[in-house]
Amino acid sequence: MPTHFEIDDSFISEHNQKTNDWVEEDYEHLSKKLRRQNVDIEDLVAKAQGFRVAIPSWGVGTGGTRFARFPAAGEPRDIYEKLEDCATIFKLVCSTPAVSLHIPWDKPSDAGDLREFARQRGLHFDAMNSNTFQDQPGQKHSYRFGSLTHPERLVREQAIAHNIECIEIGKALGSKAHTVWIGDGGNFPGQQHIRRALERYLESMREIYAALPDDWRVFIEHKFYEPAFYSTVINDWGTSYYCARELGSKAFCLVDLGHHAPNVNIEMIVARLIQFGKLAGFHFNDSKYGDDDLDSGSVKPFQLFLIFNELVDAELNQEPYFNPAYMLDQSHNVTDPIESLMMSAAELVRAYVQAHLVDRQELSDAQEKCDPLRALATLKQAFTTDVAPILAVARARAGGAIDPIRTFRESGYRQRKAEERPVRKGTAASGIV
Ligand code: RM4
Ligand code: MN
Ligand code: MN
Numbered sequence: 001m002p003t004h005f006e007i008d009d010s011f012i013s014e015h016n017q018k019t020n021d022w023v024e025e026d027y028e029h030l031s032k033k034l035r036r037q038n039v040d041i042e043d044l045v046a047k048a049q050g051f052r053v054a055i056p057s058w059g060v061g062t063g064g065t066r067f068a069r070f071p072a073a074g075e076p077r078d079i080y081e082k083l084e085d086c087a088t089i090f091k092l093v094c095s096t097p098a099v100s101l102h103i104p105w106d107k108p109s110d111a112g113d114l115r116e117f118a119r120q121r122g123l124h125f126d127a128m129n130s131n132t133f134q135d136q137p138g139q140k141h142s143y144r145f146g147s148l149t150h151p152e153r154l155v156r157e158q159a160i161a162h163n164i165e166c167i168e169i170g171k172a173l174g175s176k177a178h179t180v181w182i183g184d185g186g187n188f189p190g191q192q193h194i195r196r197a198l199e200r201y202l203e204s205m206r207e208i209y210a211a212l213p214d215d216w217r218v219f220i221e222h223k224f225y226e227p228a229f230y231s232t233v234i235n236d237w238g239t240s241y242y243c244a245r246e247l248g249s250k251a252f253c254l255v256d257l258g259h260h261a262p263n264v265n266i267e268m269i270v271a272r273l274i275q276f277g278k279l280a281g282f283h284f285n286d287s288k289y290g291d292d293d294l295d296s297g298s299v300k301p302f303q304l305f306l307i308f309n310e311l312v313d314a315e316l317n318q319e320p321y322f323n324p325a326y327m328l329d330q331s332h333n334v335t336d337p338i339e340s341l342m343m344s345a346a347e348l349v350r351a352y353v354q355a356h357l358v359d360r361q362e363l364s365d366a367q368e369k370c371d372p373l374r375a376l377a378t379l380k381q382a383f384t385t386d387v388a389p390i391l392a393v394a395r396a397r398a399g400g401a402i403d404p405i406r407t408f409r410e411s412g413y414r415q416r417k418a419e420e421r422p423v424r425k426g427t428a429a430s431g432i433v
Contacts, residue, residue, distance in 0.1 A: 185228025
């Protein structure tokens with residue numbers, strides 16, 4: 001077995017030494033500032049260290065648009081190499097110990113072996129993801145006109161069987177959740193009977209639900225358009241909520257930030273799902289126009305903060321059924337996927353820590369006294385606090401990098417992987433997000 005390059009712990013700590021001075025100084029300064037607000041900085045470091053977000057296996061490869069995909073040298077060619085990259089991210093940022101798999105892109109030939117490979121790197125498996133939005137080689141029935149909602153029973157049965165297979169693989173890998181996103185819908189008015197399609201969805205989902213082990217959850221992921229451009233079957237959180245309720249107590253609604261029309265108040269959707277005890281979790285990313293093609297927090301960091309404000313409020317209130325699964329789901333087209341994922345993971349911890357800085361008493365007072373300006377100012381005070389030293393210290397104490405991107409670049413990881421991973425003929429491009 002050839003040895004594969006890994007970033008050494010000593011390389012990380014040497015790198016940290018170089019940057020440690022400013023971190024200590026800034027940390028000290030911030031701790032004094034926070035003390036004036038009666039906040040103990042150490043509590044926030046603990047919060048930062050407790051935050052966890054899963055990496056999507058498909059996120060470590062280059063994505064693509066419907067125009068082109070520009071593969072980069074050193075990309076992972078199979079699930080083992082994807083896990084190597086996930087382990088590298090985890091090593092540097094320390095908040096990403098879980099990986100979410102997409103089947104059949106990541107279908108393991110030996111689940112036990114893959115589980116052990118992950119375990120040795122401190123990784124485990126988060127929610128499984130099925131794929132009935134593409135046809136696979138040798139597949140009997142096509143998903144061209146849908147999967148779980150297809151008019152033909154045989155197509156639906158094939159899609160149901162695929163989802164059940166994902167759960168079976170997940171069981172062997174130690175996963176505890178299954179995410180279903182379908183591309184089903186219509187591209188033309190009249191193409192699909194709108195009510196009947198949803199009925200079929202529920203009928204199919206009931207069979208998938210029945211295959212869930214007792215301690216598993218199923219996540220329904222809505223998306224307002226694409227690939228169906230006229231009508232999408234699971235188009236919004238209301239439809240998702242209705243289906244989750246119909247299915248039962250193990251079904252929850254997943255929020256992918258990129259799956260909403262521009263200007264939608266996503267934090268309100270999050271609050272509603274929390275209130276109704278049906279929030280599954282997230283696929284984090286950012287978007288300007290369409291789907292999830294931007295990194296988390298890159299264009300709307302305030303929105304991300306406001307979402308975390310709802311999440312932290314629920315956490316502090318110990319809302320029933322509140323157990324969100326956090327995952328990134330981004331398409332990386334012009335950046336190194338490892339760098340983008342590390343950056344996004346850090347942005348989430350930032351928003352989470354900032355949300356913990358909100359003076360909840362003050363906010364609630366302002367709300368009760370009908371003082372919108374004070375309410376917004378309270379949120380802004382938390383949002384504008386630069387918590388970077390907290391994030392850096394949290395990472396460094398856990399053995400991670402103070403500056404993950406620089407450490408990664410200077411380690412030469414990607415160049416080494418380019419040598420180790422020459423392009424295989426016919427390697428499938430599995431980076432569509
Ligand atoms: C979809 C959706 C799903 C993801 C696929 C690849 O737009 O976000 O979560 O599994 O893309
Ligand atoms: Mn998604
Ligand atoms: Mn998406």
